[in-house]
Amino acid sequence: MQVPPVKPALPKPGLLRWEIGVALLIKIILLTGLWFLIFRWMDKPAGKPDVAEHFALPISQTATPHSFSSQPLKESRHDR
Structure with missing residues (x-):
């Protein structure tokens, strides 16, 4: 009596490798697109930012050139 050959439950290894690839x-394509969507296209400024304006100190009306003391502050005496 002959037993019919049993079909394997898994597909061929070459087909499985192709599907995984x-x-x-x-x-990778979706993650790259998501990265561009989050970090490149959101809140993109229309022009180049002005760095000098960003770091400029606000001009106070009460501040005068002589309002700051020219004497250095004394540090408290403590062991470092």
């Missing part, structure tokens, strides 16, 4: 490629 395509899935990883799709994942």
Whole structure:
């Protein structure tokens, strides 16, 4: 009596490798697109930012050139 050959439950290894490769490629493409969406295109300024304006100190109406003491502050005496 002959027993019919049993079909394997898994597909061929070459087909499985191909499917895994395509899935990883799709994942990389989607993650790259998400990275560009989050970090490159959101809140993109229309022009180059003015660094000098960003770091400029606000001009106070009460501050005069002589309002700051020219004497250095004394440090408290303590062991460092």
